[in-house]
Each structure stands twice: as structure tokens, then as C-alpha cells.
Amino acid sequence: xxxxxxxxxxxxxxxxxxxxxxxxxxxxxxxxxxxxxxxxxxxxxxxxxxxxxxxxxxxxxxxxxxxxxxxxxxxxxxxxxxxxxxxxxxxxxxxxxxxxxxxxxxxxxxxxxxxxxxxxxxxxxxxxxxxxxxxxxxxxxxxxxxxxxxxxxxxxxxxxxxxxxxxxxxxxxxxxxxxxxxxxxxxxxxxxxxxxxxxxxxxxxxxxxxxxxxxxxxxxxxxxxxxxxxxxxxxxxxxxxxxxxxxxxxxxxxxxxxxxxxxxxxxxxxxxxxxxxxxxxxxxxxxxxxxxxxxxxxxxxxx
Amino acid sequence: xxxxxxxxxxxxxxxxxxxxxxxxxxxxxxxxxxxxxxxxxxxxxxxxxxxxxxxxxxxxxxxxxxxxxxxxxxxxxxxxxxxxxxxxxxxxxxxxxxxxxxxxxxxxxxxxxxxxxxxxxxxxxxxxxxxxxxxxxxxxxxxxxxxxxxxxxxxxxxxxxxxxxxxxxxxxxxxxxxxxxxxxxxxxxxxxxxxxxxxxxxxxxxxxxxxxxxxxxxxxxxxxxxxxxxxxxxxxxxxxxxxxxxxxxxxxxxxxxxxxxxxxxxxxxxxxxxxxxxxxxxxxxxxxxxxxxxxxxxxxxxxxxxxxxxxxxxxxxxxxxxxxxxxxxxxxxx
Ligand SMILES: Nc1ncnc2c1ncn2[C@@H]1O[C@H](COP(=O)(O)OP(=O)(O)OP(=O)(O)O)[C@@H](O)[C@H]1O
Ligand SMILES: [Mg+2]
Numbered sequence: 001x002x003x004x005x006x007x008x009x010x011x012x013x014x015x016x017x018x019x020x021x022x023x024x025x026x027x028x029x030x031x032x033x034x035x036x037x038x039x040x041x042x043x044x045x046x047x048x049x050x051x052x053x054x055x056x057x058x059x060x061x062x063x064x065x066x067x068x069x070x071x072x073x074x075x076x077x078x079x080x081x082x083x084x085x086x087x088x089x090x091x092x093x094x095x096x097x098x099x100x101x102x103x104x105x106x107x108x109x110x111x112x113x114x115x116x117x118x119x120x121x122x123x124x125x126x127x128x129x130x131x132x133x134x135x136x137x138x139x140x141x142x143x144x145x146x147x148x149x150x151x152x153x154x155x156x157x158x159x160x161x162x163x164x165x166x167x168x169x170x171x172x173x174x175x176x177x178x179x180x181x182x183x184x185x186x187x188x189x190x191x192x193x194x195x196x197x198x199x200x201x202x203x204x205x206x207x208x209x210x211x212x213x214x215x216x217x218x219x220x221x222x223x224x225x226x227x228x229x230x231x232x233x234x235x236x237x238x239x240x241x242x243x244x245x246x247x248x249x250x251x252x253x254x255x256x257x258x259x260x261x262x263x264x265x266x267x268x269x270x271x272x273x274x275x276x277x278x279x280x281x282x283x284x285x286x287x288x289x290x291x292x293x294x295x296x297x298x299x300x301x302x303x
Numbered sequence: 304x305x306x307x308x309x310x311x312x313x314x315x316x317x318x319x320x321x322x323x324x325x326x327x328x329x330x331x332x333x334x335x336x337x338x339x340x341x342x343x344x345x346x347x348x349x350x351x352x353x354x355x356x357x358x359x360x361x362x363x364x365x366x367x368x369x370x371x372x373x374x375x376x377x378x379x380x381x382x383x384x385x386x387x388x389x390x391x392x393x394x395x396x397x398x399x400x401x402x403x404x405x406x407x408x409x410x411x412x413x414x415x416x417x418x419x420x421x422x423x424x425x426x427x428x429x430x431x432x433x434x435x436x437x438x439x440x441x442x443x444x445x446x447x448x449x450x451x452x453x454x455x456x457x458x459x460x461x462x463x464x465x466x467x468x469x470x471x472x473x474x475x476x477x478x479x480x481x482x483x484x485x486x487x488x489x490x491x492x493x494x495x496x497x498x499x500x501x502x503x504x505x506x507x508x509x510x511x512x513x514x515x516x517x518x519x520x521x522x523x524x525x526x527x528x529x530x531x532x533x534x535x536x537x538x539x540x541x542x543x544x545x546x547x548x549x550x551x552x553x554x555x556x557x558x559x560x561x562x563x564x565x566x567x568x569x570x571x572x573x574x575x576x577x578x579x580x581x582x583x584x585x586x587x588x589x590x591x592x593x594x595x596x597x598x599x600x601x602x603x604x605x606x607x608x609x610x611x612x613x614x615x616x617x618x619x620x621x622x623x624x625x626x627x628x629x630x631x632x633x634x635x636x637x
Binding site for chain 2: 201204219
């Protein structure tokens with residue numbers, strides 16, 4: 001067989017080449033070693049430790065106590081607030097992101113809008129943690145630029161309305177900053193998948209623009225939209241750095257509670273921390289699974 | 304009066320003129336074909352008739368009414384796309400019923416008409432299938448049914464068969480033509496396949512670079528090409544330039560001389576008939592029922608087709624022959 005490496009090695013003039021041909025496959029494996037090492041050290045091992053730790057007491061004995069504690073009122077309420085912030089930022093992010101992407105792709109805007117939006121979204125969807133919190137504090141914080149401008153020039157005291165950047169609304173707003181661009185990025189391929197002929201076929205059959213969106217485009221996009229919203233939810237649910245950097249311990253959400261358990265202050269209970277983390281993994285895992293399932297459904301319908 | 308007339312239609316995309324001064328008229332119930340090479344503007348003309356594209360100038364009239372600037376929804380013109388364009392979120396019944404639903408027909412009427420057309424296109428049993436569960440030929444039949452069920456004034460088919468394999472294509476070709484005849488539908492069919500155009504059409508419009516190069520009944524366009532382009536496109540013509548024509552036939556012409564391969568008679572080398580030319584067989588090619596020879600005469604290579612009756616008919620390369628070409632079979636083209 002001409003393609004088998006053996007037959008090539010039997011052929012003297014090409015022997016050197018054959019060695020070169022074999023080498024890349026070994027090199028390829030060598031190339032992915034760092035990835036597997038990384039995954040092992042920072043993903044698989046910690047997850048395993050965490051899953052085991054969640055079922056152990058401080059002395060290493062098996063217990064369901066940590067899991068039971070998750071159902072304490074204070075912890076349940078932390079999960080609930082996390083859930084609310086994540087859901088609000090996911091719903092808001094997916095709605096605004098969808099409209100933004102639709103406008104940029106199908107709105108008949110100048111051609112440069114789309115790549116600009118995509119580049120911005122690529123950057124902004126990764127903007128999180130301390131820099132993002134700092135940016136929001138310095139615009140919408142008590143002494144933030146926008147707050148001050150509103151007070152001085154529009155005679156409007158944002159904080160008199162009960163607004164606080166350290167609150168539910170504040171955190172949701174901050175999360176939206178990366179949720180919207182993330183939605184733009186993941187829903188764009190689905191919108192690109194809407195074929196011009198569907199609209200034309202609809203028109204020639206007497207359907208209006210509204211009929212097209214209602215009967216054709218939205219039903220086709222629907223699994224993608226729902227799936228993306230789940231992904232956004234998972235993304236917000238796991239976002240610990242931004243939450244902590246922004247609100248410190250003033251807002252009782254799971255990532256912060258978790259951080260408190262691990263950091264080693266008064267609350268310190270490492271195994272409870274593991275259980276908290278396990279709960280987060282379950283929630284984000286479920287919504288990610290939902291995302292993947294819906295995405296495959298969306299792809300299956302394509303001709 | 305003609306049913307559909309198009310006058311002085313032009314279409315420009317930016318600086319690129321795609322359709323120039325396009326004129327045509329067709330009668331009610333006629334089946335016509337736009338035939339032309341890729342990029343000659345067939346789809347663009349069709350899209351202007353359907354209303355998806357606005358002409359740069361010119362007029363389109365149906366039944367005396369100017370529809371040039373009417374919205375596609377109001378035209379009542381059905382379109383079948385090369386890529387089917389079925390709605391992936393709807394099953395066969397829903398796809399076909401969509402146009403009736405848009406026309407606010409009641410449920411019972413929709414069900415009745417859809418069932419009728421499903422039978423017409425032979426899709427019984429597939430009512431609840433989704434597009435991704437159908438074969439290419441079945442999808443195209445759904446697309447056809449979807450366009451037919453609303454009883455369009457004109458049906459446009461843009462290369463509806465080009466994505467299908469040869470056997471299904473032939474089958475569906477006959478089916479489309481049959482349905483068209485039964486319903487008396489005014490139909491424009493786009494193709495770049497000359498055989499498809501010849502077998503299906505009442506009339507053919509051969510298009511080249513955004514213009515109608517020649518129009519006529521199918522057999523006319525084939526036997527009497529008006530231009531070099533049509534002669535080349537309709538296939539297999541021997542096209543001789545002015546110098547070659549002078550050398551071979553001793554005739555003075557301006558354009559080209561077109562001679563069909565089957566109209567050249569091959570006689571044996573000792574033939575005493577008048578007005579024959581000496582030739583030498585260079586090559587042959589077996590095409591089933593015919594044998595195609597390359598015969599050189601006066602430095603010109605001619606394609607000559609002969610029926611393949613018995614194995615002993617085959618003349619090997621190098622055979623000296625005499626060729627006879629009747630003046631009636633020579634066609635001077637622009
Ligand atoms: N929306 C458009 N913008 C710019 N140019 C276009 C557009 N649509 C078509 N064209 C150009 O117009 C020319 C004719 O296109 P058209 O699709 O009508 O050709 P066609 O005869 O249907 O070809 P084919 O057999 O390949 O389908 C092509 O050169 C094409 O590039
Ligand atoms: Mg085309």
C-alpha cells in the first residue's frame with residue numbers, strides 16, 4: 001500500500017524522509033502534553049479533590065454534613081441571590097446581545113460596523129475581575145464619573161433612587177458588561193445561518209416581515225437563543241472575581257461565600273467550601289449541558 | 304396579447320452591468336427556458352420578475368399590469384430555488400401549507416389543498432417528515448408543491464434540478480413538465496444544461512452576458528443558431544472561421560460557418576459523386592449509438608457523427624474518405 005509508512009521505509013532513497021514523517025506524530029503528542037498536564041493539575045485533580053472533600057469532615061471521615069449544610073438558610077439564600085443575579089444578567093445579556101447582533105448583521109448598516117462590534121465583543125467579553133470592577137466603581141460608584149456628572153449637570157442624584165453599584169442591580173449591570181458581548185459572539189453564527197432564500201420564499205408566498213420573524217426566523221433561532229442564555233447563566237454563576245472585587249463581602253452570593261470559606265477568616269470551613277463549589281459545578285454543569293443539547297438541536301435542523 | 308412582457312430591462316450592481324436591455328414576452332400557459340452559461344444573468348432576471356431585486360430601469364408587466372415596483376407578496380409569482388429553501392422548522396405539510404396560511408385560508412381548506420398537491424407531486428407518506436429527513440429529490444418536490452399550492456400566476460424555477468443526480472433529474476424533469484401542462488401554468492425554467500432546455504421547453508431564450516442572444520422554439524434554436532455563441536452553446540457544431548470556410552468550401556463569408564456533425568456524409572475514397580471533398584480520418588470516439596470521427600480536410604479538422612450500425616462500420620484512423628456537405632446544412636452565423 002503506497003500510503004503505509006512501512007513501504008516507504010523499505011525504499012532506501014526515501015528512508016530519511018520516512019523518519020521525518022514518523023517524527024511529527026511523536027512531536028504532536030509532545031505538543032499536547034502541556035495541555036494534558038495543565039488539565040490534570042488545574043482541572044481534573046482539583047475537581048477530584050473538591051468532590052472528595054465535599055463528602056469529608058475536617059478529620060477526613062466520610063460525611064454528608066457539608067452537603068446538608070448547603071440547605072441552611074444563609075447558604076440557600078446565597079445560592080438564590082447568585083441565581084437571581086445570574087438569571088437577570090443572562091436574560092438581559094441575551095436579549096440586548098441578540099438585538100445588537102441582529103442590528104449589526106441584518107440591519108443594513110455600513111459594512112465596518114460588524115467587524116468593529118465583533119472585535120469589541122471579543123475584548124469586552126473577557127473583561128472581568130478587578131479591572132472591570134474598578135471601571136464600574138469609577139463610573140457608577142458613589143464618587144464615579146457618571147454619578148458626579150449626573151449630580152452636577154443634570155441635578156440627578158443616582159444614589160437617592162436607592163441605586164448602589166454594590167447591590168443586586170449594580171452587580172447585574174456590571175455582569176451585563178461582559179454578558180452582552182458574549183451573547184453577540186455566540187449568537188452571531190446562528191444569525192449568519194439564516195438564509196436569505198427563506199425570507200424570499202416567505203415573501204413570494206405572501207408572508208410579511210413579521211410573519212417571517214414569527215414563523216421562520218425566531219423558531220429557527222430559538223434553540224440557539226435559549227442555549228446561549230444558559231451559557232450566559234453559567235458564566236455569571238461562576239464569576240467569582242468580579243463579584244468579590246466589586247462588592248467585597250457586602251453582597252451574599254455563592255462565589256463570595258465560597259471565597260470566605262477558603263480564604264481562612266472567621267467562617268473558615270474548607271470542606272463546606274468544597275461542598276459550595278460542588279454546588280456551583282452542578283449548577284453551571286447543568287446549564288452548560290443544556291446549552292450543548294440545545295446547540296446540537298439547532299444544528300440538526302439545518303439542511 | 305402576451306401574458307408576461309419585459310421591456311428594456313437593465314440591472315446594474317454598483318458599476319457592474321449584469322442585465323442589458325432584456326426583452327421578452329411569453330403567452331399564458333407557455334413553458335419557456337432561460338438557457339445560458341454561468342454568470343450570464345439568468346437568476347438576476349428571475350429575481351427581478353419575482354420582486355427580490357429592483358431593476359435599474361425597464362418594465363415588467365403581467366396581464367397588462369405593471370408590476371415592476373410591486374412587492375413580492377402582491378405579485379402572486381411562485382419561485383422554486385436551486386437550494387430548495389424549505390423552512391427547516393416545519394414539516395412537509397407545514398411547509399406546503401405556509402402560503403395558504405399567509406393568505407388566511409381556513410384550516411379545512413388548507414388541509415384539503417395540501418393533501419391534493421402532495422398527491423400531485425407524489426409525496427404521500429412523507430407528510431410529517433422534516434426537510435432534513437428527506438432526499439434531495441423529495442425536498443425539491445416539497446419546494447415545488449409549496450409554490451404550486453397557492454396557484455401562482457407565474458411559476459419561476461431557478462435550476463431546480465442541478466443539485467440532483469442524473470436519474471432523479473430526468474424523472475423530475477418529466478414530472479414538472481407534466482404538472483405544468485395539466486395546470487396550464489405559465490412557467491419560466493432556468494438552466495445551463497442545453498439538453499434539459501431542449502427536452503422541456505416550448506420556447507428557449509438563449510442568454511449571453513445579460514442579453515437574449517436568440518429566442519425561438521426548441522428545435523429552431525438547435526438547428527438554426529443565429530450566432531456563433533448559440534452554435535457553440537447548443538453543442539457540437541463545427542464552426543469554421545472565414546479563412547477556413549474559404550479554404551475548405553470556397554465560399555466567402557463574414558462571420559462563421561456552422562455545420563452539424565451529423566449533416567456531413569462520409570463516402571468511400573473512390574466515390575464519383577460531384578462536390579465532394581477529400582479527407583483523412585484522424586480519430587474516432589465511440590458514443591454508443593453513434594461514432595464521432597475527427598476528419599481532416601484541407602487542413603481543417605471536422606467532427607462527423609455516423610450511426611454505429613454494425614461493428615464493421617468503424618473506419619480506422621488513416622482511412623481516406625470523401626466528404627459531402629449539402630449547402631442547406633451549412634449555416635452562416637454572426
Ligand atoms: N447581489 C449582487 N451583487 C453584485 N453582483 C451580483 C449580485 N448578484 C449577481 N451578481 C453578478 O451578476 C452576474 C450574473 O449573476 P446571476 O446569478 O444572474 O447569473 P446566472 O446566470 O444565474 O449564473 P449561474 O448559472 O451561475 O447561476 C454575476 O456576474 C454575478 O456576480
Ligand atoms: Mg443562477
